[in-house]
Amino acid sequence: MNDHKPIPPKLAERFLLWFIRNDLAEEVLGDLDEKFYQTFEKKSAYRARLNYWYQVISYLRPFAIRKSRSINSNYIFMIRHNFLITFRGFKRYKASFFINMIGLSTGLVCALLIYLWVNDELTVDKFHEKDDRLYQVMQNFESSFGINTIEWTPAPLAKTLMDEMPEVEYAVPVYPPASYTFNSVVAIDNKRLKARAKYAGKDYFNVFSYRLIHGDRDQVLHDKNSVVISDELALNLFRTTENIVGKTITWEQGEFAGDYAISGVFEKIPANSSIQFDMVFNYELYTSKHLELQNWSYNDPCTYIILRDDARAEVLSNKVADLTKTHDPNAEGSLFLRKYSDQHLYGNYENGVNTGGRIAYVILFSVIAIFILLIACINFMNLSTARASRRFKEIGIKKSIGAKRSTLAVQYLGESLIMAFLSLIAALLIVQFLLPQFNQITGKQLALGLDSSLLLSLCCITLVTGLLAGSYPALHLSGFHPIKILKGNASTSSASLWVRKGLVVFQFTASVILIILVLVVSNQMAFIQSKNLGYEKDNVVYFNADSWNSGELETFLNEVSTVRGVINASAMKGNLTVNDHNSTAGITWEGQLAGEEVKFTDLVVDFDFFETMGIEVASGRTFSRNFSTEDSKIIFNEAAVKSMGLIDPVGQSVKLWGRERQIIGVVKDFHFESLYESVKPCFFRLGDKSMNILIKIKAGTAIETIAEIQDLYQKKSQGMALDYQFLDEAFQRLYASEQRVSILSRYFAGIAIIISCLGLFGLAAFTAERRLKEIGVRKVMGAGELSIITLLSNDFTKIVFIAISIALPVAYLLAKNWLEAFAHRIDLEWWFFIGAGALALIIAWLTVSIQTIKAARLNPVICLKDE
Incomplete structure (x- = not known):
């Protein structure tokens, strides 16, 4: 020898x-x-x-x-050898393989779905050619409620910017804002269709990169009597997009009704645009019917600009801050610039400061995706290191005959990468299957198109997942000393045991946080749905009547009031679920202090509006047909009266845009904006243009009542179908983002818990296996099944308790921060946190108990038998 x-x-x-x-x-x-x-x-x-x-x-x-x-090649040989070893390991340890496969593939499914959603959110409005120079002018107003930020600006602003600011290449006014469009009837010959319209300045298509199929972008909006239509509308009207420039269409839009010549055709607006419309009219057409827009204190359109290449947005923002005051000493608004493509993700302002918006959900779901992937990777780490003893012989032999630690680390990283890419294949199949349901939840049209950018992203995500999952096992397994292995003294160190426990703590901490956030979001959404808004939203049907003149509107309201099942009917400009109402500081009153100004929301309504909506009158009366001069009257809400400091306001007079109006009533505050906002000062005046009809119907009579209303509407609109909505459903859509966050959070929290439990299940099985002899000895010495179960469960119980202790304060801070975005919110109840912790503990116990009960019931003879 x-x-x-x-x-x-x-x-x-x-x-x-x-x-x-x-x-x-x-x-x-x-x-x-x-x-x-x-x-x-x-x-x-x-x-x-x-x-x-x-x-x-x-x-x-x-x-x-x-x-x-x-x-011929050591490298090829090594690769083939590593593949062989890897797949034999998968085959030999099937339970570990399937636990890791399910965990990683589920984590990748969540990551891929969230990636598609986040990528879609980040690309909204980013397609414009001059996105880096495209800005929207915003306006801040100081009031007793703090600083209020609005997107409406004075009508003369766009022209003034072009004339006075050399940094501005283009400036256009657009009405109405992005959140609202006129939905009116357009007709040609005997064909009549509903279409969405905007009014815009002549350089609109130079500012926004909506592609023109026909027409010159410099000329299409120069004529007040012309219109630019979408190719989709052109196909519906003419069955072609060719040779239609110069043809005439009829627009049935109240005061703007008439014939308009088609000057251009634009390509259908992309789905990732925050603005969707079918027609664009010249903005001068709108101002010709609203002379009050010449006043700098009246805010109606939105203003968008393109900066010149050498201009800086920050410099121009400071330069235009006091522009309104320069042109009107009574104007109090302070202007600033906001990047146009930021409006989707950064649309919230609080006291004049941007507080984010949908970007919070982008960050939230990105973090959730990372957490879920980490939880899945931790399963792989834990099970790989826990089963390290089964690879001692392999490691010892390889290291003793010269294998380097780096070679072994590469082998084990290779195993995790193979597992990650196998999981990716499974994840792609699952995502393709789940995508229709995911689109239904998110309200999007996402597709798994395997283009170069997506493939690169998938490879990066999978590579990072594989390296992350295999990093600790590779370092751990390759670090064993061959002498200790061959002496039979190799064992898992206390440090690795603590690392493994720490990883399990992280898993359950993330899971408990998600459970708590789901409870908070769900309860906040339930609170919003049940919140008393100050008006009755149930059993109210509303639809657009912009195409009718005042006489047609009055006739329809009188006739619909006689329909069986109709309690009341009225109309208003805009609606109560979209913040598209104009605001103005053009009100003065007796006793007003020098320099004092209040920003009011202008609500234009018809007779019987307050009765139809169930809005309570605090004092005075509402508009009535029994009086002949109601168009010179005005009604305020309680917030407005408080802001003006008026006592017994009924009977007093105020001046609105220089015209005197008598206060005939004060109504109690109600929410005409979202619950993110507190109730602001507003006034009501009678109007008969561009109205939405509101009809209150009896509960339980919706089907037959709406059928009669449809018949009546079709007679008045020459066969057009009634496109109606229920107000309560529209109110729910107002919080669609939050509802979707609530639903998705529930799914992701459930997935995180399932993945965590998979890892815990695997660890419990391995722990029971390693302690079989101990269990056998204890049972021979008289230990009962309950004591064995308690013994095996104690360690895992401690781990979950630690996770709960860490998760509770973190979840509290996150939930509190999210709720602060709402002006009206729930209180953080103690049971949210205790309940989430108890649920996580029960789930952990159930998971571990499956293995501990199985181990505790084994025959001690089997436990003590040599392997």
Whole structure:
């Protein structure tokens, strides 16, 4: 035995790799193991180790010499060997393989779905060619309620910016704002269709990159009597988009009704645009009917600008801040610029400061995706390190014959990458299956188009997942000392045990946080739905009547009031679920302090509006047909009266845009904006233009009543179908983003818990397996099943308790921060936190109990039997 001379480590490693490749490892190494232990009993440890490895190398040398010449490439051989070892490991340890596969593929499914949603959110309004220079002018107003930020600006602003600011290349006014469009009837011959319209300045198509199929972008909006239509509308009207420029269409839009010549055709607005419309009219057409827009204190359109290449937005924003005051000493608004493409993600302002918006949900779901992937990776880490003892022999042999730690680390990282890419294939199939349901929840039209950017993103996500999942096992397993392994003293260190417990703590901490946030979001949404808005939204039907003049509107309201099942009917400009109302500071009153100004929301309504909506009158009366001069009267809400400091306001007079109006009533505050906002000062005046009809119907009579209303509407609108909505459903859509967040959070929280429990299940199974002899001894000594279950469950219970202790304060801070965005919100109840912790603990107990009960019921003879 001592005649053997050591051979070079690299050659020895090649011997061993060939040997393992030929599937002789178990048979020969088992025989050598027996010789080693016999030798170990008679000689010193050092001498035994030498003899053992001399036997191994001597046994392998003849096989290696015969085969060494046929090996052309060590690298190819190593790769094939690593693949072989990996797939044999998957086959041998099926339970671990399936737990890891399910965990990683589920994590990747969540990550992919969230990636598609986040990517869509981040690209909204980013398609414009001059996106980096496209800005919207915003306006701040100071009041007793703080600083109010609005997107409406004075009508003369766009022209003034072009004339006075050399930094501005283009400036256009647009009405109405992005959140609202006129939905009116357009007709040609006997064909009549509903279409959405905007009014815009002549340079609209130079500012926004909506592609023109026909027409010159510099000329299409120069004529007040022309219109630019979408290709979709053109196809519906003419069945073609060719040779239609110059043709005439009829627009049935109240005061704007008439014939308009088509000056251009634009391509359908992309789905990732925050503005959707079918027609664009010249803005001068709108101002010609509203002379009050010449007043700088009246805010109606939105103003968009394109900066010149050398201009800086920050400099121009400071320069235009007091522009309104320069042109009107009574104006109090302060202007500033906001990047146009930021409006979708950064649309919220609080006290004049941007507080984010939908970007919060983008960040939230991105963090959730990362958390879920981390939880899945932690499962892989834990199970790989927990089963390290089963690979001691392999590691010891490879390191003893010269394998470097880096070589072993690469092998184990390769195993995790193979697992990650197998999981990716499964995840892609699952995502393709779930995408229709996911689109239904999110209200989007996402598609899994495997273009270059998506493929690159998928590869990056999977690569990061694989490297992350395999990093700790690779470092852990490759770090074992071969001498300790061969002496039989190798065991999992206390440090690795603490790391493993720490990873489980992280898993359940993330899961408990998600559970708490789901409870908070769900309860806030329920609170919003049940909140008393100050008006009755149930059983109210509303629809657009912009195409009717005042006489037609009055006639329809009189006739619809006679329909059986109709309680009341009225109309208003705009509606109560979209913040599209104009605002103005153009009200003065007796006793007003010098420099004092209040910003009012202008609500234009018809007779019976307050009665139809169930809005309570605090004092005075509402508009009535019994009086002949109601168009010179005005009604305020309580917030407005308080802001003006009026006492007994009924009977007093105020001036609105220089015209005197008498206050005839004060109504109680109600929410005419979202619950993100507090109730602001507003006034009501009678109007008969561009109205939405509101009809209150009796509960339980909706089907037959709406059928009669449809018949009546079709008679008045020459066969047009009634496109109606229920007010309560529209109110729910106002919080669609929050509802979707609530639903998705529930799904993702459930997935996080399931993945965490998979890992806990695997660890519990392995722990029970390692302690089989201990269980057998305890049962022989008289321990009962309950004591065994308690023994095995204690460690996991402590881990989950630690996770709950960390999660509760973190979840509290996150929930509190989210709720602060609402002016009206729930209180954070103690049971949200205790309930979430108890739920996580119960789930953990149930998961562990499956394995502990199984182990506790084993026959002690089986437990004590040698493997």
